[in-house]
Amino acid sequence: MTAGVTSPIITTAGEPQGDALGTLLGLLQADMDACGRAIVARMDSPVALIPQLAAHIVAAGGKRLRPLLTLAAARMCGYASGHRHINLAACVEFIHTATLLHDDVVDESRLRRGMASANAVFDNKAPVLVGDFMFTRAFQLMIEDGSLHVLRILCNAAATIAEGEVLQLVTQHDLATTEDRYLDVVRGKTAALFAAAAQVGAVVAQRPVAEEDALATYGLNLGIAFQLVDDALDYAADEAVLGKSVGDDFREGKITLPVLIAYQKGSPEERQFWRRTLEEGQQQDEDLPHAMRLLKRHEAIDTTLGRAANFVREAQEALEIFPQSPLRQALIDVGSYTVNRVH
Amino acid sequence: MTAGVTSPIITTAGEPQGDALGTLLGLLQADMDACGRAIVARMDSPVALIPQLAAHIVAAGGKRLRPLLTLAAARMCGYASGHRHINLAACVEFIHTATLLHDDVVDESRLRRGMASANAVFDNKAPVLVGDFMFTRAFQLMIEDGSLHVLRILCNAAATIAEGEVLQLVTQHDLATTEDRYLDVVRGKTAALFAAAAQVGAVVAQRPVAEEDALATYGLNLGIAFQLVDDALDYAADEAVLGKSVGDDFREGKITLPVLIAYQKGSPEERQFWRRTLEEGQQQDEDLPHAMRLLKRHEAIDTTLGRAANFVREAQEALEIFPQSPLRQALIDVGSYTVNRVH
Numbered sequence: 030m031t032a033g034v035t036s037p038i039i040t041t042a043g044e045p046q047g048d049a050l051g052t053l054l055g056l057l058q059a060d061m062d063a064c065g066r067a068i069v070a071r072m073d074s075p076v077a078l079i080p081q082l083a084a085h086i087v088a089a090g091g092k093r094l095r096p097l098l099t100l101a102a103a104r105m106c107g108y109a110s111g112h113r114h115i116n117l118a119a120c121v122e123f124i125h126t127a128t129l130l131h132d133d134v135v136d137e138s139r140l141r142r143g144m145a146s147a148n149a150v151f152d153n154k155a156p157v158l159v160g161d162f163m164f165t166r167a168f169q170l171m172i173e174d175g176s177l178h179v180l181r182i183l184c185n186a187a188a189t190i191a192e193g194e195v196l197q198l199v200t201q202h203d204l205a206t207t208e209d210r211y212l213d214v215v216r217g218k219t220a221a222l223f224a225a226a227a228q229v230g231a232v233v234a235q236r237p238v239a240e241e242d243a244l245a246t247y248g249l250n251l252g253i254a255f256q257l258v259d260d261a262l263d264y265a266a267d268e269a270v271l272g273k274s275v276g277d278d279f280r281e282g283k284i285t286l287p288v289l290i291a292y293q294k295g296s297p298e299e300r301q302f303w304r305r306t307l308e309e310g311q312q313q314d315e316d317l318p319h320a321m322r323l324l325k326r327h328e329a330i331d332t333t334l335g336r337a338a339n340f341v342r343e344a345q346e347a348l349e350i351f352p353q354s355p356l357r358q359a360l361i362d363v364g365s366y367t368v369n370r371v372h
Numbered sequence: 373m374t375a376g377v378t379s380p381i382i383t384t385a386g387e388p389q390g391d392a393l394g395t396l397l398g399l400l401q402a403d404m405d406a407c408g409r410a411i412v413a414r415m416d417s418p419v420a421l422i423p424q425l426a427a428h429i430v431a432a433g434g435k436r437l438r439p440l441l442t443l444a445a446a447r448m449c450g451y452a453s454g455h456r457h458i459n460l461a462a463c464v465e466f467i468h469t470a471t472l473l474h475d476d477v478v479d480e481s482r483l484r485r486g487m488a489s490a491n492a493v494f495d496n497k498a499p500v501l502v503g504d505f506m507f508t509r510a511f512q513l514m515i516e517d518g519s520l521h522v523l524r525i526l527c528n529a530a531a532t533i534a535e536g537e538v539l540q541l542v543t544q545h546d547l548a549t550t551e552d553r554y555l556d557v558v559r560g561k562t563a564a565l566f567a568a569a570a571q572v573g574a575v576v577a578q579r580p581v582a583e584e585d586a587l588a589t590y591g592l593n594l595g596i597a598f599q600l601v602d603d604a605l606d607y608a609a610d611e612a613v614l615g616k617s618v619g620d621d622f623r624e625g626k627i628t629l630p631v632l633i634a635y636q637k638g639s640p641e642e643r644q645f646w647r648r649t650l651e652e653g654q655q656q657d658e659d660l661p662h663a664m665r666l667l668k669r670h671e672a673i674d675t676t677l678g679r680a681a682n683f684v685r686e687a688q689e690a691l692e693i694f695p696q697s698p699l700r701q702a703l704i705d706v707g708s709y710t711v712n713r714v715h
Contacts, residue, residue: 076539131500154541157474157500162534164504168511168527172520180523184511191505196419198497 049362050092053101056359060100060115061093067119071166082159086126094255095226096122102230102244105356113233116170117179121226123167124183128190128222130160179232186225193217201283202308204292204300211286212253220252227251243347247360250344255367257337260285261330262370264321276317282307286336287329288320294327338368392705393435396444399702403443403458404436410462414509425502429469437598438569439465445573445587448699456576459513460522464569466510467526471533471565473503522575529568536560544626545651547635547643554629555596563595570594586690590703593687598710600680603628604673605713607664619660625650629679630672631663637670681711 054061072083096118103114133156164187171180197214200206227248231241263278264287278285284307292303305311306320324330341364351357397404415426439461446457476499507530514523540557543549570591574584606621607630621628627650635646648654649663667673684707694700 074535074538076535076542078538078542079535128504131504153496155538158534158537158541161471161474161507162531162538164507165527165531165534168523169531172523172527175520177515177518177520180511180515184508184515188505188508188512191501191508192417192419192422194501195417195421195498195505198501199419199421 049359049366050094053097053356053359053363056356057097057100057104060104060118061097063112063115064093064096064100064118064122067115068122071119071123071170072163074162078155079159079162082130082155083126083163086129093122095125095222098223098226098248098251099230101356101360102227103233104230105351105354105360106231106234106236106240106244108230108234113174114230116174117183117229117233118226120167120170120174120183121222121229123163123170124187124190125222127160127164127167128194128218130156130163132194176232179229182225182228182232186221189217189221193219193221202310204284204289204303204308206284206289208286208289211284211289215253215256216249219256220249223252223255224248239350243350246347247344250340250347251364251367254337254340254344254364257286257333257340258367258370260287261333261337264324265330276320279306279317279320280312282310286333287324290329290332291323291327294329295323299323334368341365341368392702392709393437396440396699396702396706399699400440400443400447403447403461404440406455406458407436407439407443407461407465410458411465414462414466414513415506417505421498422502422505425498426469426506429472436465438468438565441566441569441591441594442573444699444703445570446576447573448694448697448703449574449577449579449583449587451573451577456517457573459517460526460572460576461569463510463513463517463526464565464572466506466513467530467533468565470503470507470510471537471561473499473506475537519575522572525568525571525575529564532560532564536562536564545653547627547632547646547651549627549632551629551632554627554632558596558599559592562599563592566595566598567591582693586693589690590687593683593690594707594710597680597683597687597707600629600676600683601711601713603630604676604680607667608673619663622649622660622663623655625653629676630667633672633675634666634670637672638666642666677711684708684711 072080074080099118099121100114108114167183168180171183193214193216196210197218200210200214224245225248227244228241231244260278263275263285265275279288288303288307292300295303302316302319302323306316344364345361348357348360415423417423442461442464443457451457510526511523514526536557536559539553540561543553543557567588568591571584571588574587603621606618606628608618622631631646631650635643638646645659645662645666649659688704688707691700691703
């Protein structure tokens with residue numbers, strides 16, 4: 030099942046959009062390989078359960094979009110003199126993995142990255158502690174790197190992620206959540222790390238603040254778009270493609286942008302339906318298909334994807350201060366790919 | 373019910389031991405007040421649930437031994453020129469609170485610091501995330517402080533804590549755990565932060581490495597003793613005094629030093645009892661009193677307290693390189709207090 034979006038949401042010159050991520054990965058293959066090796070090396074610990082659980086996460090793969098952003102930003106900014114970008118990209122992935130591990134505990138999501146989630150295999154205890162360990166590993170990498178500016182950027186991102194996740198706890202069962210407040214959640218839980226990951230690339234290349242800011246803006250808006258598309262996919266994607274079940278958010282009572290849109294446009298009966306299923310958590314077998322029909326009726330998926338496309342455009346515009354290059358083009362195209370992966 | 377220890381375990385000159393902590397607090401009252409204010413100020417967040425949950429932890433109080441160590445060490449080392457010790461003491465308490473919050477989730481302990489544990493009141497989700505937030509707050513405080521050396525000390529401690537907690541998961545239901553391996557767990561989960569807290573005091577006072585090392589040695593050994601006494605108290609203390617239930621560790625199947633001692637000395641039937649109750653988690657009403665009788669039969673509580681007294685002596689000896697002062701004496705006496713609080 031796919032969303033009913035037929036017109037191209039945004040258009041860009043250059044690569045075929047479906048291959049944008051592949052192009053970016055191709056440009057950075059050696060760096061990504063080095064980053065992967067750094068991740069494995071730094072997960073090691075005399076406590077065997079730590080690399081075991083870490084390997085479980087690493088084996089699950091994932092797109093490693095966040096470290097890719099650090100590497101791409103550093104190289105686009107002309108960094109060529111060392112390995113700081115590799116270590117900091119690994120550090121970004123550690124922070125992300127730590128939040129995933131803690132999010133698995135919190136969300137009790139059954140599928141994460143297409144495999145059984147870490148807590149389903151190892152129970153709830155180990156992921157909390159291994160997440161803490163990975164978080165401290167990330168800081169150890171930054172301390173080795175030695176830049177207080179980098180520490181400040183990534184630590185502030187980590188604080189914002191935690192705040193965003195707590196805000197999500199408060200808002201996720203509340204249909205009175207406004208779109209703005211929902212976007213605050215998304216900025217926190219998803220976009221802050223995208224922003225920091227990209228910004229750090231300019232820092233290692235010792236570029237001016239304007240370029241740091243431009244990359245942070247790119248990352249922030251790309252991250253928001255990424256999350257909104259994820260929200261849409263949860264009601265629209267093919268399970269095999271997405272690697273997570275359709276309707277996960279619905280079953281967990283998570284109130285995401287498509288639902289907020291449908292709720293705001295809904296009739297009194299429809300609102301009652303959303304309140305029962307999401308606020309009160311009273312769900313029956315036929316509720317998910319009905320929810321999907323309501324989302325379609327109010328064009329909630331298309332509207333969400335339209336919002337995402339706007340954020341992608343802002344991300345792409347932020348890159349205009351950089352000279353044209355294959356990496357800049359690849360970063361622009363990844364924005365388009367983010368929105369179009371729904372097709 | 374108290375342990376059957378009647379002889380003084382260690383003797384020191386100076387203050388009556390029961391009042392040692394009070395004396396230390398009295399010497400540092402202004403600093404502790406300032407630290408308390410810093411903690412409250414830095415727990416703030418626009419996400420209201422964060423200060424709410426934080427206030428719940430702060431209200432529960434606790435002895436704040438760890439920040440007290442930082443303040444005492446800094447002042448004993450002659451630090452007098454600023455507020456770094458206050459902010460870093462607050463940072464130490466944040467790291468401790470974050471680990472408590474995560475430990476509550478992990479251990480499902482019913483009582484923590486004499487109040488309902490955070491997860492019983494707020495469910496399991498918020499404590500994981502608020503713990504993450506407090507952890508990042510701790511790092512933000514260190515980054516503001518600006519010393520990479522301090523960052524390295526406390527970040528390594530945090531990594532060691534996480535490793536120690538994971539090691540505890542692996543060993544806590546295994547009666548084949550050796551005493552050495554158990555002490556590794558204790559060094560990680562408890563003593564590493566005591567060591568770092570004390571060491572940081574020498575760093576802010578810009579004292580030589582030998583004094584940093586001496587304070588780290590003091591903190592490490594005090595922390596080990598503190599945990600061993602805690603293990604003993606779990607089978608021996610008056611619930612109202614300790615603020616936690618007698619037998620918590622037993623009911624959770626935690627294998628601590630008193631149990632390891634009794635197991636090693638036990639008959640085949642006694643070993644079978646420990647395996648059933650702790651490894652297999654099959655417990656009946658009469659099992660806790662029986663466990664306490666076995667511990668008494670093999671003098672396991674006294675032996676544990678004797679081990680603790682040895683660590684306290686090592687802690688106290690480490691302070692010999694410092695000139696005599698009321699603060700040095702108070703730190704020595706706190707060691708004795710740690711062991712004698714069982715009476």
